[in-house]
Structures are given as C-alpha cells and as structure tokens.
Amino acid sequence: MTKLVVVTAGLSNPSSTRILADQMAAASVTALEAGGLAVDVEVVELRDLAHAITDNLLTGFPSGALADALSAVAAADAVIAVTPVFSASYSGLFKSFFDVLQPDALDGKPVLMAATAGTARHSLVLEHALRPLFSYLHAVPVPTAVFAAAEDFGSRGLADRIERAAGELADGVLRRPRLMAADPFEDVTPFEELLGA
Amino acid sequence: MQFGIFTVGDVTPDPTTGRTPSEYERIKATVEIAKKAEEVGLDVFATGEHHNPPFIASAPTTTLAYVGAQTERIILSTSTTLITTTDPVLIAEDYAKLQHLVDGRVDLMMGRGNTGPVYPWFGKDIRDGIPLAIENYALLHRLWREDVVSWEGKFRTPLQGYTSAPRPLDGVPPFVWHGSIRSPEIAEQAAYYGDGFFANHIFWPASHTERMIDLYRRRFEHYGHGTADQAIVGLGGQAFMRKNSQDAIDEFRPYFDNAPVYGHGPSLEDFMAQTPLIVGSPQQVIERTLGFREYVGDYQRQLFLMDHAGLPLKTVLEQLDLLGEEVVPVLRKEFAALKPAHVPEAPTHASLVTARDAVVADLEEVSR
Numbered sequence: 001m002t003k004l005v006v007v008t009a010g011l012s013n014p015s016s017t018r019i020l021a022d023q024m025a026a027a028s029v030t031a032l033e034a035g036g037l038a039v040d041v042e043v044v045e046l047r048d049l050a051h052a053i054t055d056n057l058l059t060g061f062p063s064g065a066l067a068d069a070l071s072a073v074a075a076a077d078a079v080i081a082v083t084p085v086f087s088a089s090y091s092g093l094f095k096s097f098f099d100v101l102q103p104d105a106l107d108g109k110p111v112l113m114a115a116t117a118g119t120a121r122h123s124l125v126l127e128h129a130l131r132p133l134f135s136y137l138h139a140v141p142v143p144t145a146v147f148a149a150a151e152d153f154g155s156r157g158l159a160d161r162i163e164r165a166a167g168e169l170a171d172g173v174l175r176r177p178r179l180m181a182a183d184p185f186e187d188v189t190p191f192e193e194l195l196g197a
Numbered sequence: 198m199q200f201g202i203f204t205v206g207d208v209t210p211d212p213t214t215g216r217t218p219s220e221y222e223r224i225k226a227t228v229e230i231a232k233k234a235e236e237v238g239l240d241v242f243a244t245g246e247h248h249n250p251p252f253i254a255s256a257p258t259t260t261l262a263y264v265g266a267q268t269e270r271i272i273l274s275t276s277t278t279l280i281t282t283t284d285p286v287l288i289a290e291d292y293a294k295l296q297h298l299v300d301g302r303v304d305l306m307m308g309r310g311n312t313g314p315v316y317p318w319f320g321k322d323i324r325d326g327i328p329l330a331i332e333n334y335a336l337l338h339r340l341w342r343e344d345v346v347s348w349e350g351k352f353r354t355p356l357q358g359y360t361s362a363p364r365p366l367d368g369v370p371p372f373v374w375h376g377s378i379r380s381p382e383i384a385e386q387a388a389y390y391g392d393g394f395f396a397n398h399i400f401w402p403a404s405h406t407e408r409m410i411d412l413y414r415r416r417f418e419h420y421g422h423g424t425a426d427q428a429i430v431g432l433g434g435q436a437f438m439r440k441n442s443q444d445a446i447d448e449f450r451p452y453f454d455n456a457p458v459y460g461h462g463p464s465l466e467d468f469m470a471q472t473p474l475i476v477g478s479p480q481q482v483i484e485r486t487l488g489f490r491e492y493v494g495d496y497q498r499q500l501f502l503m504d505h506a507g508l509p510l511k512t513v514l515e516q517l518d519l520l521g522e523e524v525v526p527v528l529r530k531e532f533a534a535l536k537p538a539h540v541p542e543a544p545t546h547a548s549l550v551t552a553r554d555a556v557v558a559d560l561e562e563v564s565r
Binding site for chain 2: 082194
C-alpha cells in the first residue's frame with residue numbers, strides 16, 4: 001500500500017487551502033492508481049495541531065496526535081504540502097510543523113508543493129520559499145508546484161496544473177525504491193566503531 | 198535502591214513574588230538543601246554543571262567538597278559532569294581528590310551539556326559532541342585505572358608517561374553513570390563499559406525513556422557485564438507534594454507555568470500526563486514512581502528534581518521532609534519487595550572495593 005500524506009495549513013474552515021489540498025490528493029491518487037499502486041491517503045490538518053506544535057517547540061517532544069502526524073509523514077511514500085501565503089511566505093504554522101519534524105523524515109521523498117493566496121502576485125512564493133525549504137530537508141520536490149489565487153478556483157488552468165503536478169508525483173513514487181528510515185534503537189552503532197571514528 | 202535529589206542550580210525569579218535570589222543566596226541554599234537531603238534519609242545529592250547565568254552550578258567539586266565536609270553519609274554526585282568540554286585530565290584529578298576528602302562518597306554522571314555556546318567557550322565544536330564524549334571518557338577511564346598513561350587522541354594534547362594524581366581512593370575509581378535524554382550512542386557507551394545509565398526522564402514521554410533503557414540493557418548483556426536485567430539504571434523524576442493534592446496543584450502551578458524549559462507551553466495537567474512530573478499527594482508520588490518500574494524494569498537509583506523554577510528554600514525544605522518521611526520509606530520497602538535477588542544494587546565505593554578484593558583473591562587462588 002502506497003502511503004500519501006497531505007499536510008495542509010489553512011486556518012479557516014472550510015479553507016481554500018484545504019480545497020486545493022483535496023483536489024491535489026484526488027489527482028495524485030488517480031495518477032498513482034494508473035501506475036498500478038493502491039493508495040492510502042492521510043490528511044494532516046495543522047490547525048488542529050497548532051497548540052501541540054507550539055508545545056513541541058517549547059518542550060522538545062511531540063504529544064499525542066502531533067506525534068502520530070509526524071510519524072505518518074516519516075512513514076509516507078509521498079507528501080503533498082499546502083500552505084496559505086502569509087506576509088510573502090509560507091505561514092508560520094506550516095514552517096513550525098516542518099521545524100519539529102525529525103530532520104531525516106523527508107529524505108529522498110517526493111513532495112508536491114502548493115500554496116494559496118488572495119491574488120496571483122504571490123505565486124513565486126513556491127519557488128523562493130517552499131522549494132528551498134524542501135531541498136534543505138533533502139526531499140525531492142517535483143518540478144511543478146501549484147499556486148492557486150482566489151480567481152483560479154474558477155479556471156480550467158488550475159485543474160491542468162494539478163493534474164500535471166500529480167503525474168510528476170506519481171512518477172517520483174514509481175521511480176523511487178522504497179526506503180525504510182533507520183531505527184537508532186535497533187540499528188545501534190557498535191561502540192568499537194564509535195571509539196574508532 | 199538509592200533515592201536522592203538532583204539540582205541544576207538555576208537562579209529563577211519566584212513567580213509568586215517576583216523576587217530573584219542573589220547568587221550568594223542560591224549557592225548557600227543549595228548547601229542547605231544537600232544537608233537536608235541527608236537529614237531526611239536520602240542517599241544521593243547530585244548537582245549539575247553550568248558555566249553561565251542564570252545558573253550557580255559551575256565548580257561542582259567545590260560545592261560537593263563543601264557539602265561533603267558537613268555531611269556523614271550521603272553520596273555526592275553530579276547531574277551532569279560535562280565530559281565534552283571539560284579536560285578529562287582535570288576530571289580525573291578533581292573527582293579522585295574529592296573521593297579521598299569524603300571517604301569514597303562520590304560518583305559521577307557524564308553528560309554533554311545543553312547550552313550550545315559552552316562548546317566554543319571552552320574551545321570545542323558542538324558538532325563534535327558525541328566524539329568528544331567518547332574520546333574524553335575513554336581517556337578518563339584509563340587515567341583512573343592505569344598508573345602510567347601514554348595517550349594520543351583528536352581533541353587534546355597527547356600524554357606521554359603521565360600519572361594522574363591523586364590515584365583513586367583504595368585504587369577504585371568512582372562509579373560512573375552516563376546521562377542522556379536522546380542519544381542512543383550514550384546508552385551504547387554506558388553498556389560497553391558496564392557503567393550505569395541514567396535517563397533524565399523528566400522532560401520527555403515515558404515511551405522514549407523506555408526505548409533508551411531497553412537499548413542500554415540489551416547492549417549491557419551483549420558486552421558481557423551480566424544479564425540485561427542486571428544493568429545499572431537510574432531515572433530522574435520530578436515531584437511537588439502537599440497532603441491534599443489540590444493544594445499541591447494550586448501552589449505549584451505558577452512555578453510550572455513560568456518554569457525555564459517547559460514554561461508557557463503545555464498545561465500542568467497535560468505535562469503531568471505526558472511526562473513523569475507528579476504534582477499531588479505523597480501517596481500519588483509513591484504510586485506514580487512505583488509505576489516507572491513497569492517500563493524500565495528493576496532499577497537502582499531514583500533522583501528527584503525538587504528545587505528549580507524559583508521555588509523558595511523554605512518550600513524546598515518542606516518538600517524534602519515529605520519526600521524523606523512519607524514517600525521514600527514506602528518506596529524503599531515496595532521496590533525491595535519487588536526486586537529479584539539477582540538484580541544488583543547500585544555500586545558504592547564499599548561495594549566496588551569488596552568486588553575488587555574478591556577478584557584479587559580469586560586470582561591469588563588461581564596462581565597458587
């Protein structure tokens with residue numbers, strides 16, 4: 001079963017960010033299934049985890065539902081990450097979630113990036129803010145990132161971009177060998193090796 | 198089983214009065230707290246090590262020697278000694294000297310420190326944290342066990358035919374615990390040497406501590422020091438008590454809400470559910486502490502953090518009365534009844550001397 005995790009940082013309910021996230025998830029499932037994969041989708045709504053994320057920043061450990069969400073991202077085969085644009089960048093809540101994610105959780109993982117904003121003036125946020133973030137986290141953001149201004153929800157062009165990006169995400173998953181993250185408690189480095197390092 | 202307290206030596210304003218103690222007051226209070234710990238029947242007093250305000254925990258052996266001169270019985274320890282940024286040659290001298298002065302009532306807990314800039318302050322690089330802990334301790338281990346050491350490593354100047362003085366008391370080095378919140382490498386290090394492993398425990402969920410201790414126990418057995426359940430485990434804990442549990446919660450809440458480390462974050466109730474913090478009646482402290490054994494197994498040392506976050510000295514001393522009179526006697530009895538005979542107690546200077554003499558006698562027997 002291919003695990004697709006959707007991280008969405010919209011604050012209102014319903015939010016256009018969540019609407020975009022759902023459309024991208026649906027297109028990705030279609031593309032992955034076309035490649036012969038069975039897909040399990042899990043949506044992580046950051047609004048519901050906002051207090052827990054702040055607590056994690058202060059205490060250094062994730063509690064309950066946040067711990068589950070972070071584990072889901074770490075175990076995912078692909079991630080869709082969608083943020084509203086705040087003050088010319090991703091939202092603080094969106095960034096904070098990736099700040100508390102364990103550093104190797106996205107290693108080599110295909111990521112589909114998307115953002116929403118009131119107007120098209122913010123569209124390059126995906127390229128100047130999100131893409132460097134995911135590159136830094138050693139993820140593999142697909143070439144097409146999807147930006148939706150309010151007016152785009154009435155245009156055919158958005159659906160085309162979503163379809164194209166979803167296809168790239170599916171290609172990334174199909175090409176990528178399934179990697180299991182090392183468990184530091186099971187795969188312990190023997191002391192002689194530590195001593196010799 | 199050993200019971201005691203550990204302090205980080207923070208100088209924190211009392212949030213209920215806004216008053217900040219002076220360094221002088223906090224240093225003297227620490228000594229009072231240590232003496233009280235012995236008076237109420239605790240086994241261990243441990244002090245942390247910090248090299249910056251708002252802490253008064255620098256120069257730990259000065260504090261421990263001063264306390265040692267005014268106490269008879271309590272074991273003096275550290276929580277932790279910075280094995281990363283302190284020259285292991287100095288640690289070897291300082292703690293061997295302390296061992297002589299206080300007739301062997303000394304052990305140490307090694308740690309890496311949690312203040313990033315402490316590395317550059319002492320000419321080190323934080324990215325070398327683990328390699329420093331490993332190389333420095335390997336040298337310290339030899340300095341205490343070999344009379345003449347020639348050594349070369351990456352992080353300090355080489356030694357040629359060097360003898361650390363004074364030699365450890367009775368030729369037996371202080372017992373060492375290795376403390377870590379999150380690094381499996383440190384559990385592995387403790388297991389390799391057959392040293393103790395101390396899980397800070399108090400800042401993280403129990404599931405995390407459980408995995409660290411399990412790793413340490415498995416590897417302790419792997420390295421041939423005994424069975425996994427014979428490994429030497431210590432745990433941190435944190436408690437605030439009043440006869441009536443609601444009084445404890447009401448009184449402690451402002452200290453919790455404004456505490457360094459976790460203040461202004463989760464609620465007191467959430468943090469109690471997520472970590473081993475216990476605020477309530479002495480009976481609740483007893484029950485929760487007995488529960489630690491369910492996920493770490495039979496263990497040897499339980500230290501409580503009792504004096505941080507701006508709690509006034511008077512309150513801390515009251516807490517120690519409750520701990521010593523109502524909690525620890527019950528815990529001693531209950532833990533002892535549960536512990537199988539093959540699980541050892543925490544090593545002390547006396548037990549280490551006895552064990553060493555037994556090995557020597559065996560060798561003499563064989564050579565005859």
